Amino acid sequence: MDKKGISSTTALPLFVLTLLTASLIGVSAVPISPYIMIVPEKTLDPTLTPGNTYIVSIYTDYTGSDIWSWQFELTFNPAVLQGVTVTNGDLITTIKDPSAVFVSGTFDNTLGQLSLTYAFFDYSTPPAPTTSGPGTLAYVEFTVIGYGSTDLTLVEESGPKLMDPVVPIIDGYMDPDNIGHGYFKNKLTGDADGDGTVNVFDILKVKYHWYPGPPAGAGGYDRDVDCDDDGSINVFDILIVKANWGDSV
Amino acid sequence: MIVRKSVLTRLMCRSTALISLLLVGVFAAGLIAPIAPVKAPTDVILWLVSTNDPGPGYYGGYHDIVPLLQTEFEKIGIDLRWENSYDAFTWEDVVWDITWDRNGTYDGDPSSHTYGEDGWDLALFEWWENPTSYIWGDELVYSWGTPPTGWNIMSWNDTKADYFWQMAATTLDTTTHNKWMWKWQEEAMHNPPTIPIYYAEQMTARASYLDGWDDVAWLYDLSQLDINETKFNEVAPTTPYDRKSVGSDTVIWAAAEPVWVMYPLGTLTYSEETLNVLKGGMLYRTSRENMAFPPSGDFTVIPTLAADFPSWYQLPDPDGRWVARVPIRSGITWSDGVEFNATDVAYSYNSVLNPACKSQAYGDYSFLLDTVQVVDRYTVDFIYALGMGPDYDFAGYQAHGWALSMLPWHQIGPDYVTNWKSQPYNFDPVPVSRGGDGLEVLGPYVPTAFTSEVAVEFEKRTEYVDALGWSDTIPNRFIMKFIPTAETRFIALQNLEADFIEYPTAPLADWQNMQGWATHRVYSYFYPAAHSLWIQHTNTILSNRYVRLALAYAIPYDTIFNNILPGWGVLNAYRGKTMMVLPNHESFHPTLGNYEYNITKAQQYMDMWRNSQVGATPSLGPLGDHDFSGFVEMPDYPIWVNNLGKYTYEFPWWPSNNIDPDNDNSGRALLPDITYWGMHVGDRYPYSGAW
Numbered sequence: 001m002d003k004k005g006i007s008s009t010t011a012l013p014l015f016v017l018t019l020l021t022a023s024l025i026g027v028s029a030v031p032i033s034p035y036i037m038i039v040p041e042k043t044l045d046p047t048l049t050p051g052n053t054y055i056v057s058i059y060t061d062y063t064g065s066d067i068w069s070w071q072f073e074l075t076f077n078p079a080v081l082q083g084v085t086v087t088n089g090d091l092i093t094t095i096k097d098p099s100a101v102f103v104s105g106t107f108d109n110t111l112g113q114l115s116l117t118y119a120f121f122d123y124s125t126p127p128a129p130t131t132s133g134p135g136t137l138a139y140v141e142f143t144v145i146g147y148g149s150t151d152l153t154l155v156e157e158s159g160p161k162l163m164d165p166v167v168p169i170i171d172g173y174m175d176p177d178n179i180g181h182g183y184f185k186n187k188l189t190g191d192a193d194g195d196g197t198v199n200v201f202d203i204l205k206v207k208y209h210w211y212p213g214p215p216a217g218a219g220g221y222d223r224d225v226d227c228d229d230d231g232s233i234n235v236f237d238i239l240i241v242k243a244n245w246g247d248s249v
Numbered sequence: 250m251i252v253r254k255s256v257l258t259r260l261m262c263r264s265t266a267l268i269s270l271l272l273v274g275v276f277a278a279g280l281i282a283p284i285a286p287v288k289a290p291t292d293v294i295l296w297l298v299s300t301n302d303p304g305p306g307y308y309g310g311y312h313d314i315v316p317l318l319q320t321e322f323e324k325i326g327i328d329l330r331w332e333n334s335y336d337a338f339t340w341e342d343v344v345w346d347i348t349w350d351r352n353g354t355y356d357g358d359p360s361s362h363t364y365g366e367d368g369w370d371l372a373l374f375e376w377w378e379n380p381t382s383y384i385w386g387d388e389l390v391y392s393w394g395t396p397p398t399g400w401n402i403m404s405w406n407d408t409k410a411d412y413f414w415q416m417a418a419t420t421l422d423t424t425t426h427n428k429w430m431w432k433w434q435e436e437a438m439h440n441p442p443t444i445p446i447y448y449a450e451q452m453t454a455r456a457s458y459l460d461g462w463d464d465v466a467w468l469y470d471l472s473q474l475d476i477n478e479t480k481f482n483e484v485a486p487t488t489p490y491d492r493k494s495v496g497s498d499t500v501i502w503a504a505a506e507p508v509w510v511m512y513p514l515g516t517l518t519y520s521e522e523t524l525n526v527l528k529g530g531m532l533y534r535t536s537r538e539n540m541a542f543p544p545s546g547d548f549t550v551i552p553t554l555a556a557d558f559p560s561w562y563q564l565p566d567p568d569g570r571w572v573a574r575v576p577i578r579s580g581i582t583w584s585d586g587v588e589f590n591a592t593d594v595a596y597s598y599n600s601v602l603n604p605a606c607k608s609q610a611y612g613d614y615s616f617l618l619d620t621v622q623v624v625d626r627y628t629v630d631f632i633y634a635l636g637m638g639p640d641y642d643f644a645g646y647q648a649h650g651w652a653l654s655m656l657p658w659h660q661i662g663p664d665y666v667t668n669w670k671s672q673p674y675n676f677d678p679v680p681v682s683r684g685g686d687g688l689e690v691l692g693p694y695v696p697t698a699f700t701s702e703v704a705v706e707f708e709k710r711t712e713y714v715d716a717l718g719w720s721d722t723i724p725n726r727f728i729m730k731f732i733p734t735a736e737t738r739f740i741a742l743q744n745l746e747a748d749f750i751e752y753p754t755a756p757l758a759d760w761q762n763m764q765g766w767a768t769h770r771v772y773s774y775f776y777p778a779a780h781s782l783w784i785q786h787t788n789t790i791l792s793n794r795y796v797r798l799a800l801a802y803a804i805p806y807d808t809i810f811n812n813i814l815p816g817w818g819v820l821n822a823y824r825g826k827t828m829m830v831l832p833n834h835e836s837f838h839p840t841l842g843n844y845e846y847n848i849t850k851a852q853q854y855m856d857m858w859r860n861s862q863v864g865a866t867p868s869l870g871p872l873g874d875h876d877f878s879g880f881v882e883m884p885d886y887p888i889w890v891n892n893l894g895k896y897t898y899e900f901p902w903w904p905s906n907n908i909d910p911d912n913d914n915s916g917r918a919l920l921p922d923i924t925y926w927g928m929h930v931g932d933r934y935p936y937s938g939a940w
Contacts, residue, residue: 068887069883069886070883071882071883073931103930105931115931116882116930116931118882118883118930120883120886123890124890124893124920124923125890125893126890126891128887128890157435158880158882159882161882161883161884163883163884165887165890166887166891167884168884173409174409174412176432
């Protein structure tokens with residue numbers, strides 16, 4: 001396993017960079033507080049072409065002072081992104097307590113998985129060292145390798161968790177509404193079918209997935225086709241296709 | 250600690266009767282499934298208890314299934330012994346009442362296991378569900394719903410599941426409801442309280458002149474019940490049973506089980522439930538369309554004794570507890586003419602909330618309600634427990650929950666009845682106003698005559714039926730006969746001594762022979778019950794999740810489906826997922842997999858338990874999985890911290906939640922154990938995935 005500790009001093013600039021990026025792109029659909037979420041929640045950026053670096057942070061807004069550990073697993077589309085590194089955030093660090101342990105999971109860039117990544121304060125005699133939020137659990141760096149889109153999913157089954165010394169404070173298995181996942185798309189604006197060109201086939205794709213409302217789309221809602229990512233596939237997406245007509249990668 | 254020494258020696262000392270039973274079972278199973286056993290140490294002895302017809306589980310063919318289980322379980326090292334000698338009363342005591350909680354020292358060792366004193370390990374019986382309302386469900390699954398205040402006879406202490414169930418049961422929004430029910434089903438398969446073996450599309454029949462009856466909505470909704478007089482005159486026989494002379498204004502139902510108690514707040518049999526729904530009423534109920542088959546797919550809750558849905562406000566005290574204010578319907582009277590009002594409602598629910606009253610609904614409501622208060626004659630305040638609020642929709646919860654019947658305050662109040670079994674009204678359903686010793690009633694029918702273990706006769710209460718807007722075709726008289734023998738009851742149906750019957754079990758060929766009779770409608774329907782292997786989690790071995798999953802993968806489902814169930818009138822059988830949500834239910838998880846017969850997998854699950862025992866090879870066990878969840882993660886760490894230095898027998902234990910931070914199987918949780926956790930964080934045992 002590739003397990004390495006990253007000090008918070010290294011991580012802080014990354015954190016600032018990520019927040020800056022998040023503010024430029026905009027964070028939407030924030031989960032119920034207190035939460036663990038991927039920042040930015042979504043990135044729709046055609047300039048992030050293959051070869052670019054893409055970094056997200058795993059962030060919690062929890063403000064309590066009883067945080068002892070955290071954990072998460074992550075999945076992604078390996079045809080679009082490839083995992084590179086995971087570095088520790090500013091929540092559980094050796095600066096806060098020397099007992100802090102950070103363990104990065106390993107990437108499976110074939111299946112698109114990051115295995116369990118976690119940090120905790122190592123102790124054997126209560127009381128456990130604790131710290132307070134909000135803060136960043138970790139940063140996950142990807143290399144863009146493809147053209148398309150991907151969900152960045154904090155795996156619910158393994159329960160992304162923020163724990164006090166006894167029980168979870170936030171448990172994504174128990175309360176999925178307190179977890180915010182991420183979304184990345186570098187397709188051209190209006191390229192609904194993802195073929196690299198905005199043309200009539202994108203119109204057809206949008207109509208096929210029309211949602212909600214008539215004509216009933218046999219394909220149902222598909223975020224990949226939702227050009228403005230507003231949760232509906234409708235005339236506004238058609239207009240986006242027309243506004244970008246002829247664009248090509 | 251689990252004692253496994255000398256098990257085989259003790260096996261040799263069993264009574265000749267039990268050994269004979271075991272041999273018969275093995276022989277029978279051998280005829281059906283001649284599979285060479287896998288080598289495994291037979292180091293676990295479990296006792297399965299069942300009862301004879303027509304007790305719980307009549308539809309199941311369980312007596313034929315057990316020998317198959319004995320053969321398969323032996324392959325994973327389980328010596329399954331079978332006690333089928335109980336009558337229904339004794340069986341009820343064993344699984345639910347006086348010996349339910351395994352108060353003896355039994356640990357898998359039969360020499361210290363005394364029937365009548367200790368409890369049971371496994372059982373087979375059905376659990377009946379409406380397709381959309383989970384009636385009878387919540388009292389079964391809540392961790393606090395253990396007997397005598399609930400039917401969680403497994404002692405399934407899964408607080409995650411409690412949370413998911415509550416979140417699902419207290420919303421009227423279908424999407425939200427389903428989201429939480431799916432979570433509940435995932436948890437229930439990951440940490441199974443029972444192993445559902447099958448659901449059944451069941452053959453049945455009823456008199457061809459009986460209309461408005463739905464087998465799934467059952468007696469909860471008689472609003473459309475009708476006897477087609479023209480058809481009745483055409484086909485009602487005069488011999489061998491003179492149904493015609495009984496008349497078309499009378500409907501006859503044959504029950505399979507006896508009535509043991511007449512307690513509106515607690516029922517043990519469907520016969521008792523039948524009594525309750527005929528003579529009782531609920532504040533809210535789900536619509537007939539919700540309950541009927543096929544289900545409508547929505548959640549329509551209908552105020553019944555309530556006049557409308559609750560309004561909400563918060564108490565002005567510092568806690569700000571929430572109150573559901575429920576308006577009560579006016580103009581409803583008890584069978585003696587006294588008006589039904591808010592006092593009856595408050596008295597009934599406060600009886601439920603009083604543990605001394607031993608209502609089976611105590612577990613359903615005690616977490617939600619603090620008390621119930623009368624506001625005025627037609628208004629009741631349900632004062633919620635701290636932390637509970639309008640998110641826990643009262644109307645939906647009451648309608649989804651068990652069919653609580655009302656108690657007549659004017660007859661038995663104001664004190665709470667804590668010695669129900671000794672009261673005269675526990676032995677007679679006929680109310681005092683009709684010359685009996687029973688309680689006054691509120692529902693669509695009033696009992697007028699009762700002969701113990703023979704029949705109860707009812708008369709329609711027109712004013713109740715009219716007040717609820719039910720059909721005026723509902724027959725004026727209802728006769729509930731007790732016919733405990735399956736064959737006799739089936740013949741009674743054929744002769745129309747009963748227009749419809751409970752548990753109309755017969756082989757498929759018998760039903761096929763009846764098709765085409767003018768006197769009957771023969772049909773199949775999705776029987777709204779799960780047929781499960783019930784598991785007693787207060788057995789330390791069965792408390793281990795890995796062992797329960799081993800059982801799930803050792804059940805020969807296909808053999809049961811193909812060789813046994815047709816003989817019980819099952820036209821089609823469906824694989825169970827969780828016990829509580831039926832495949833035709835809109836909340837049925839769409840992607841959740843089934844347990845499959847896979848003896849290799851079963852063996853590996855069993856090995857996870859074996860190799861976590863003191864002295865076993867630790868490297869083959871679930872290293873680092875201190876809570877046996879199947880996943881090594883952060884919550885396992887504090888289990889080690891909090892038990893550091895303790896010997897394994899000192900680890901805190903409670904049903905369904907046993908722990909073992911002693912990774913090296915040395916017998917004690919020490920510093921080296923945590924290194925095994927660190928080496929295995931993120932691992933899943935013994936397979937990837939939830940189960």
